[in-house]
Amino acid sequence: MAKGQVKIRLFSEKQPSSTLFAVTKGSYTFESYNGERSQLREGDYLVISLSNEKLGVKNGTAPAFYCDSISLVSNEEGGRFTLRINGQSPERRRYSGNLGCKPDMGTMVFINQVDIEEYVAGVVRAEGGPGRDKEYIKTQAILARTYLYKYIDKHIIDGFDLCDDTHCQAYFGITDDTSIVQAVEATKGMVIIDADSVPILAAFHSNCGGETARSEDVWLTGLPYLTKKTDPHCRSSNNALWEKTIPLDTWVEYLKNKGYNGTNINELNFTQTTRKPKYVAGEFSFPLTTIRTDFGLRSTFFSIKVRDDKIVISGKGYGHGVGLCQEGAMQMALKGYSYEDIIEFYYTGATISKVFKTETEQ
Template identity: 30%
Template sequence: MKSMKPVLFTFGALFIIILLIPTLLVTPFMDQSKGKLGKELSVAKSETPVLAESSVSVPVYRSQLEKTENIPLEEYVIGVVASEMPAEFETEALKSQALAARTYITKRLINNETLGTPKGSGSIVTDTQGHQVYKSPQELKALWGDDYTWKMEKITEAVAATQGKILTYENQPIDASFFSTSNGFTENSEAYWQEAIPYLKSVESPWDEKSPKFYDQMVISIKEFENKLGVNIDKSIGKITALTPGKRVAKVEVGGKEFTGREVRDALGLKSSDFTWEIKDDSVVIETKGFGHGVGLSQYGANFMAEDGKKYTEIVAHYYKGTKVSAAEPFLTKYTASK
């Protein structure tokens, strides 16, 4: 009878090798003294944003339903970002939009601002462009269809990454105005509205020229042009007499009358108050640069900055001069205590 020792030895060796395989596979990726692999996995997991429940609700007037709904703050911010900025934009741009949206609503809440809301509705904002556009998850699902899941996840991540943060100037929430596309410059607040706000000053935004909304052209009949502005024009349409700091029309003479660039933009429904025009046959051809009022954060500018590697903190610092990213909690705590 042959000895069993070689056989037992062989099985024993195989058993030890099987036990060692997992260790051998992991060892090259580990720092044995610090447990590097485990640490990296832990850090990666901890960096995944988790949206915490909000103790503050926003009374929003739902224009289609004609009633006011109380929406948790961060859910409201998600609905605003999803409605105001394309989900296809860079994450850092979405973060800057989330910060602006949260700042805007925080300021209205603590000041109990109700301008532009239906009287007696108990709302602070509407869900329209008059304030910030807001859509519910159900509305977004109907709008996005099969893209709903990835778009909502991306926007929620951006909102969660900025949760609890707002923009302040001299320790107060700012007027975080924003718009689509500049003409290459943002605008001084007093050039479009009446109030001069120190952090809403004209800055260069050269990236916007790449925006699909940078140029626009409108062709309008001379008769309609005259009716909308209340003027009579002959062969000459008039001339621009002054520009704003943001290179938009400040003053223009038309048919013996003087208008501001904003008055012309509003009357004719132009995309921007940076316009030029000429008469062709029986029509007026108007070309504009940019889309929106031009004050504050340029959304397309923010996206192109993000594509260039800028973080959201750098983006908001560029468009809102002298502001700081601050905690919203002290302001929201005062708001809830006053209710």
């Protein structure tokens, strides 16, 4: 990784077969693997399309030519461009830095070399949730940066650092949103580390329902900073409560398929006042995470009551429940807590540290 830069694969979950690249700021040097070279200025564009495992490049009115890969390098700092794929998506995403493009197994691979802090701001825009308070946005910026440093080699064998999909973290391009840009700047270089000074797994979710989950109950691996915690902050937020009704027959059938052989309907009732790892009916028990997936439930933090020929599932929270609760964090920020308070609250025992010294500190 070049200092202060990161390589992100763009449109990684799409299957781009063509793109319109347009320079929106500064100028770019276009270079193909075969040695073609030209300059693009603001307003210039290229159409790049997949053609029999090669790239066809069309620059203005000049005839198209074919090559194995191309690079577009910004001639100065702050170069910006837009990409629109497959000519159909109305969405034109905005990016900065350099771009490499090559064909691979019937699709096009775009690799964007971008400034880390600009990338972090883009992730906050894509993943940060609806909170607008500045301490909340700072918290999300630190989470996005922590993820980046923890998983910097996740795609090392693929020739880039992270992809732009939720497999890594969602990134749909740069943002000019002033509150995000300022929050990223104010927390520049900050990540959350554990007792061994390693970046933490900074898990977050929408709403914990009043109590966060232990990581070992959700992902089987226990981590000291991802432990159960009572959260008084999110209880009246949007995703605090939910309910779902399922026919009793369906529920019993489901349990039988999982090995339940009881006959007492009353033992199907199940209560969670504090989070439990498993649903229990008589002698039978089964992981709540599987039930959540199989029935598309909003969380694993629910109780079950048999009511006539139905079961009523009354749930709390939204998401896996591990780590930071976004709606609780938003409320903390609104109550005047700082990003340090919020991070300390949700990641027990973890601390904030800088990955590098800023220029003024060197």
